[in-house]
Amino acid sequence: EGITEVQLIQWFVQPGARVEQFDKLCEVQSDKASVEITSPFDGVIKKLHYDQDDVAKTGKPLVDIDIEGDISDSDAKNLGGDSSGGESANSSFDSSNAEESVREQQIEAEGVTQEDVAEPSVTAKSSDTQTASTQRDGQQQWDKRTLATPAVRHLTKELKVDIADIKGTGKDGRVLKEDVHRHANEQKQPQAPQSTKSIPSKEDRRVPLSPVQNQMFKTMTKSLNIPHFLYSCTANMGNITSLRKTLNASATSKEQKLTHLPFVLKAVSLAFQHHPLLNASLHTQDPKKPELTYRGSHNFGVAVDTPSGLLVPVVKNVQDLSIVEISQQLKQLSEKARSGKLAPGDFSGGSFTVSNIGNIGGGVVSPVISEPQVGILGVGRSKPVPAFDENEVLIRREELVLSWSADHRVVDGAECARCAERSPRTAKAPVSAISSSRAVQKKGIANLASFQVPQINNEPNKHYEKGSADREKLAAAMKSLRQRSPLEVPIVVNGKETKTANVSQQPFPMSHKDSIASWSSASASDVSASIDSALKAKASWESLPFADRAAVFLKAADLVSGKYRYDIMAATMLGQGKNAWQAEIDSAAELCDFFRFNVKYAQELYGQQPVHNSPGVWNRVEYRPLEGFVYAITPFNFTAIAGNLPAAPALMGNVVVWKPSPSAMASNWLVYQILLEAGLPKDVIQFVPGDAVEVTKTVLSHKQFAALHYTGSTAVFRSLYGQIANNVAEGKYQGYPRIIGETGGKNFHLIHHSANVENAVINTVRGAFEYQGQKCSATSRAYWPKSLWDQAKPMLIEETQKLKIGSPESFDNFIGPVIHKGSFDKLSGAIDEAKNDSELDCIVGGKYDGSEGYFIHPTIYETKNPMHPNMQKEFFGPILTVYVYDDTKNPEQAYLDICKTIDQTSDYALTGAIFAQDRMALRTAEENLRNSAGNFYLNCKSTGAVVGQQPFGGARASGTNDKAGSTNLQSSFRSVSYTTSSSLDTIAPYVLEIATMSAQNVAHLPPTPPHEPAKLSRMATSSSTASKPQHKHIWVITGPAGCGKTSVAEHLHSSFQFPYLEGDTFHTAENVKKMREGTPLTDADRWDWLILLREEALKTLAASSDLEGVVVTFSALKRKYRDVFRLATYHNPDVLVHFVFLNASESLLMDRVRARQNHYMKDYMVR
Incomplete structure (x- = not known):
């Protein structure tokens, strides 16, 4: 990028002229800009090293200046001498100064005005007559110079006129641009013919290259x-x-x-x-x-x-x-x-x-x-x-x-x-x-734009350490919420907050005599009104450009991250019983992540367009919202999920009826208010708390019900699924509603004898007892090898007993209350029942206290029955059951057997974790438990999926496995429309012949066909196919220009991921030369070319054991050329070669039926 030379445009001084510091010396131009160089000293011009239009090298002198009197130390250093005692010094001002001036000032020629170029200050202060005379001569020569800006001089060169011939009308006779154009126009006017004088021919003239030409000369x-x-x-x-x-x-x-x-x-x-x-x-x-x-x-x-x-x-x-x-x-x-x-x-x-x-x-x-x-x-x-x-x-x-x-x-x-x-x-x-x-x-x-989503990253976590400002702000938020409780939570229908006569309470789970929220319950007519209101808002919301919809949720994430972080955490901690860390990773971080990453995933989805268009056709895909409305039923255990279930479909342009959990009303109401503050139109999401049965009955009976987005218990989800299915069978809906559900789990930890015991113990305790085991992914059953159990058991007991129990308002407490009385009664009942169960041994815990809050102590049972009900049914609380498998005789077989037991024990398949240092043990578990968990963890607890890192969801009884936090979930809430526009009636190419060659039907071919050079290698394989029952395939697509070879090849490539070789690019150098010269290719030429193409296809197949096929296209039609590829099968019995001969000529179709290209493709693939 540096400047190495400049062109000297004009001098403002001549030898003998006196100059003062900052007087202009000359104008230079680089390949990037022009600039005027000024004198750094007072003195007399001694010598000019370049003439006008010369090219000056950086680092070389431009002008010599005699400097009279003392000079400063810095000047002496610049001149290469010292300042002691000399009366004069000879300064060679070099062009590197010009380079620096060009770099620093960057003066554009057109930007210099008349006033910007001042006349040189030349004073006659000579001490003798000769010096004065020299100065006067220099002054006279300077006075003869025409005054003009660099831009004007550049213009004269473009118009090829002599500036000396132009009469300037500016100040002091300065030539202006108008003067140049006027003079050029006068030059163009025809002159009267002169019979007595002949017009001389123009002489050749040599000129230096312009800066741009000079740079181009060097580059080229x-x-x-x-x-x-x-x-x-x-x-x-x-x-x-x-x-x-x-x-x-x-x-x-x-x-x-x-x-x-x-x-x-x-x-x-x-x-x-x-x-x-x-x-x-x-x-x-x-x-x-x-x-x-x-x-x-x-x-x-x-x-x-x-x-x-x-x-x-x-x-x-x-x-x-x-x-x-x-x-x-x-x-x-x-x-x-x-x-x-x-x-x-x-x-x-x-x-x-x-x-x-x-x-x-x-x-x-x-x-x-x-x-x-x-x-x-x-x-x-x-x-x-x-x-x-x-x-x-x-x-x-x-x-x-x-x-x-x-x-x-x-x-x-x-x-x-x-x-x-x-x-x-x-x-x-x-x-x-x-x-x-x-x-x-x-x-x-x-x-119009391809709006790029800002860089999306996971929300950083705060840690609320003792004495930190974050802890103080969070404690203040909890205190304020306590003082304001109970909050009054209305229903929101048609954008209006309404308080109903039917009011219910959300108690504090740690002090159930008081309530954090008092919420209105919607009636059936309220629900119907909310649906009507949402459908009225649908047209305007779905027509809003994606960037505008996305901005709402990105803004909401910022509000959660900043303005409302401590408020949303306080509502989650006091209303749902989470400690500070659990509230942080949920209601603050994960909620932000859902709002932000959903935008990223939606953009990726919208960007998926057809990769190919046939000639004359333009295909495009529109991702539109579902026809109707979405019903979101949200759980109590994650504020983030409560926000995501209505927000994800809304982002895609849908309208939503949201029924929040009665046990998370305070936090959910705040999430809804944050969305409105972020710019969400008031009718897009209808906030409708109420009785689950009554609200759901009204929603599922509506003809325009389009989707269910659910997180909750398996039993309720199965019931909803059945109701929807029955309504579909009866034709109650205008379409087939989407059903997306994430339900319960019976999540396992499997420990191998090679595991790090301490790591497995700590992760098992955290997986089972974080948030009182009320996570869908909580560890509920563990399988320990007998070889490690004596070491692990006391560690499990010790670590569990360390966990402090109490209100989340105290930051020292790890275990808080369970969510409500129903959960407390279920869990305490299970503990009581276990006391009389001879197959269960309580090794720690087994206590509960519901006097003030709903507290269940973390409890671990050991059982000798791997199929015990405790190993199968979900408790959704802090109860862990351990089965110890005997690995003392045959460790690896015992490990394999326990994998099978785990897979067959439970109906659920949500999460699971394996602990082993042996890589083969990890691989064995992954292969045998592949369908036992939707999220599979290695040497880490079964909980803790992070949006953008581990998409979350399970199968079997655990849900539809649509993976929250992924593009897959967003795609569930859109309907796809394909549009094809064509300027002509495109008729597909037609298959004239499809033939498949195997080792058996090419046996009659000679080992070496004519024209095949012996030096060309063949990739021979074993003649036995016993070791490789899976055939590999070469699809050879041939036909004349325009027959559709490319379409067929790209279809095979996109459908089966077969590599695609364009045969016409593999011609030999000799063939290319002949084709350029117009010399026809012989059969031998074509044979050599196709042999190269065949060898490349075989190499491509051999490069990967997982590769099943390769596609080859070329334009040759002669059937005898297929013998070249038949030999691929002759030498490689495991390779099948398929020939597809195409032709677009109707005269050759005989009685074949016309079909469009996509129909034709399906047809020939079947054959």
């Missing part, structure tokens, strides 16, 4: 050392042109109109995601060890035609920009380039270059690479051409020629070709880079 000279591989292709721009016309029609100014270029840049960026080598930089400073740098950002230099030559400013981070944002940056950089206002930073960091020669005209070009880049793209002019479609019908097609150059030292031709061919396909459907058409129609082009 270096580029001569790069071996260029050239490749050109065409892109069908019909769809993009139609899209541009639609968008540009809504543009309010010329600046908002889109050209083809931003689409090309975006398509290239998308292609580089698959071909990063073309975006790399090659470093050859050490020729013996050249290196490549794969650039993380797509920074595309774009050549701009300016009056002073081509400049290449850089559009940075194209991969992160939308089409509109790229267009805006292109316009800004182009304007700066043409006005001479580009800064050095505008040129830096380029990783690839695009030259849009199409602005001028032309088609195929040979662009030259600028090192250290390894590629460049030349874009021609888009123009209509006649073309045949796949049915051989002549159509009008708009094509854009793309000419690629790649550095053949590191980029092979096939890689360049694949990247080049991918770019036009990528450019066909740019719809994901702009907002929906509905937004275009409503808001205009100003809202």
Whole structure:
């Protein structure tokens, strides 16, 4: 980026002239800017080292100045001498000062006004006549100079006029731009013919290169050392042109109109995601060890035609920009380039270059690479051409020629070709880079963009250590809530808060005589009104652009993280009995994570668009909300889940009826208020607390019920599932409602004899007793090996007895109350029942106290019956049962047997954890318990899934396994609409023949076919297929141009993940040469080419044992060429070769029925 030389535009002084400090000496221009150089000293000009228009090297002298009198130490240092006693010194002011001036000032030529250029201050203070005479001569020479700014002098050079011939009208005769244009126009006017004089011919004249030309000369000279591989292709721009016309029609100014270029840049960026080598930089400073740098950002230099030559400013981070944002940056950089206002930073960091020669005209070009880049793209002019479609019908097609150059030292031709061919396909459907058409129609082009979600990270946790400000704020929030209790919680219908006559209480679980909230209960008519209100709000909410909906939940996350953090935690701790840490990871951190990560996952979902469009067809996908409303039933145990169940579907444009848990009313009401403060329209989510049976009955009987989003008990979920199923069978709904549920679990810990005992003990205690075992994922059963039990048992007892029990208001307490009287009665009853059970031995705990709060002491039972009810049924409380399996005789068999027992013991499959240091033991458990847990942990407790890290959900009786905290959950609340627009009646290609070759039916072939060179290797395998019963496949797709080979190949590739080899790119060098010369290829030429292609297919198959097939396409139609691929089976009995011969000619179809392409594909795959 440094400046190494400058061009001297003009001198303001001559030898003998006296100058003072800061008087102007000269004007210089680099390849980036022009600037005036001033004198650093007082003195007399002795010598000028360069003439006007010379190129000065940095570090070399520009001018010598005699300096009279004493000079400062710093000046002496600059001059290379000292300041002691000398009366004069000779200063050689060098051009490195000019370089610094250019760097620091960055003066653009067009930005200098008349007043900016002051006349030189020249004074005659000589001590003798000769000096005075020299000064007067210099002054006279200076006076003869024409006064003008650098911009004006630059203009005279462009218009090719002599500034000395122009009469200036500015101050002191200064020449202005208007003077130059007037003089140029006068020069153009025809002169009267003179019969007596002949007009002399113009003489040749030699001039130095301009700064831009000089820089181009140096760059292109270096580029001569790069071996260029050239490749050109065409892109069908019909769809993009139609899209541009639609968008540009809504543009309010010329600046908002889109050209083809931003689409090309975006398509290239998308292609580089698959071909990063073309975006790399090659470093050859050490020729013996050249290196490549794969650039993380797509920074595309774009050549701009300016009056002073081509400049290449850089559009940075194209991969992160939308089409509109790229267009805006292109316009800004182009304007700066043409006005001479580009800064050095505008040129830096380029990783690839695009030259849009199409602005001028032309088609195929040979662009030259600028090192250290390894590629460049030349874009021609888009123009209509006649073309045949796949049915051989002549159509009008708009094509854009793309000419690629790649550095053949590191980029092979096939890689360049694949990247080049991918770019036009990528450019066909740019719809994901702009907002929906509905937004275009409503808001205009100003809202077009591919909105990028801000960087999403997990909410950092606070720890509330003793004496910290966080602990003090949290304690104050709990105290304030206690004083304000009970809170009055209304129902919210039609955006209005309503208090009903039917009021219920939410007691403090640690002091159940008092209540934290008093909540109104909705009647059936209230529920019906809430549904009607939600459906009325549906149209406006779902039509709101995604970015606006997303902003609501991102704002809500910020409010939870900051303004309401301590309030939401206080409500969770006092209302649901959680200690500070459990409230922190739930109501603060996880709730923020759900709101933020849901936005990220939704954006990813919206970005999924069809990867292929047939010629003349543009496919696009719209993700619309469900038709109807969503019913969210939320649990008490996680405030975060209570917020996520209504928020996730609402983000996708749905309206929701939310029935909160009666035991979490205080915290849930605050979550709802936070959403409203964040900007959620009042009717989108209806807050409807009430009797579960009455509310649910009204909801499930509504015709427009579209989805159930549920977290709670398994029994209730099964009941709801059955009711919905019966209603579906009776045709009560307009569609088939989605059912998403996460229910209970009987989560296990399995300990192997190689486990770290201390780690397993600590994680088991935490997994079982954090939040009193009231997590869906809490550890409820554990399987310990007999070889470790004597060591582990006392540790389990000791660690459990350390846990302090009491109100969460005391930060020392680990164990709080269970949620309500129903839970307390169930758990205390189980403890009482166990006292009379001979198969259960209580080793710790077994106590409870419900006098003030609902406190159950953490309890561990040991059983000798692995199928005991305690090992099967869910308690949802602090009760853990341990079974000790005998591993003393045959440890590995005992371990395998206990895995099978775990899998068969419980109906649930939510979470599980394995503790082992032996990697094979971990693998054995994973394989045998794969279906026993939706979330599987290794050497870690069964609880603690984090949004964005471990999507959560289980199967079997534990739910539908839709994984909260993932794209999968968001996809449950959208309906997909596919739109296909076609400019012609596209008829699919047709299969003329499908033949499958096996080892048996090619046995008659000769071992070596004609023309096959013996030197070409064959990848022979064993003739026995016993060891490899699974065949591998080569699909060979052949046919003439336009028959649809690419469509078939891409279908196989996308459906089965088979690699795709484009055979026409594997021609031998001799064949390529012949084709360029127009020499027809012989059968031997084609045979050699196809042998290379066959060998590449076999190598691809052999490269991965998991790879089942590879797809090959080429244009040859002669059936005899298939013998080349038959030999792949001859030498490799495990390889099956499938031939698909295509032809688009109707005359060859005989009686085959016309079918569209997708139907045809399904048909031939069946065969």
